[in-house]
Amino acid sequence: MKFLFVTRYSSLHALASQIQKEGHEVKYTVLSRTEKEVGDGFVEKIDNWEEYKKWADAIIFDDSDFGDVCERLRKEGHKVVGGTRYSDKLEFDREFGTTEMKAAGLTTIPSWEFQDFDSAIQFIRDNPQRCVVKPSGKAQNDKVLSYVGQEEDGKDVITILERYRKGWGKKIKRFQIQKFVSGVEVAIGAFYNGKKFILPALVNFEHKKMMNNDIGPSTGEMGTSGFWAMDTRLFKETLGKMESRIQGYVGYFDINCIVNARGIYPLEFTPRFGYPTLNLQLEGILSKWGEFMYALAAGHDFPLRTKRGLQIAVVVAVPPFPFSDNETFRKFSEDAPVVFKKPSTEGVYPCEIKLVDGEWLLTGTSGYSMVVTGAGSTMGDARKEAYSRIKNIQVPNMFYRTDIGERWNRDSDLLQTWGLLT
Structure with missing residues (x-):
């Protein structure tokens, strides 16, 4: 079959390469000018993807701002993995996402939407509490801007908002203040074929801070661990309640949650491929990816086969990650070689990498260089495999x-004690 990949920031070529290895034809477009070299040498790159839409048996998008394009292509008769206007709004408009959670019968955490910093600061002064700051819209892609309050009276959040007002006032147009709830942070995600979820679902645990023990700036994610499960309580009370509401959407759909002895509290939707979650899925899914992606795009059911046990994915980064600084990247990282002590790349997925004369070289701008995975019957076994590959x-x-x-x-x-995995 023929697959056309359209990506804005280029981390999709690990999936494209996998489908190419299975014997299918692949063409790949990167829309961001600064990421144009990413994936060079691994897959065939093209400039104008619209010229190849009739060529493709399936078109695959990887971000949450392609919904209108995907809907247009579907009306034209194309098979598409990607979003809808509705799914885009679920991610980018936090207030709308919260409203839809309530409408679907999910238990939500109290939250308040603001469009200016002064109003938010005054709100916390009037209602002192521990809370979380979450930008809405495109600003939420800068994960370093999310802040989890540490003080019960919210004074540290007021300090953060005052600094955001000075440094980020033009970028953060809307943001959400959410009440802090303690518990285990866990996400539940599954692939959706336009009509229903394809089980098993992926129960996964994100590690968002830059350093061990969750210290340092938020990075989006420094690693993920997870396992595949069928129709659990966690699935039924989250994704299961959204199943009829997202019809038309095609692709991976994830809900991040806080869970505790009192219940399940959804935090946010991610209606797209996630990183490094996609690499975790490449490690854990046994089915042929080309057949699976085509079945999703065509709206077919699919007998998804996954590994038993557990999988982990570890992000290997270089400066300036997790920040954006082109000069730092050029000075310390650009065109640096990736050296493999032994000639094996199993479980090593290139991200902002190009292939030149058989050699992996760093490219792009962010320093998000690669993801390394491992699997095993226990978490210890999965960790051992992943970290031995990194060495x-x-x-x-x-x-x-x-x-x-x-x-x-x-x-x-804790999840077992609370009955969420049965």
């Missing part, structure tokens, strides 16, 4: 967390 890699100034998956024993015990 085979040498990149100047590379860094990564060494504790991905370590909190599994505690988190899994």
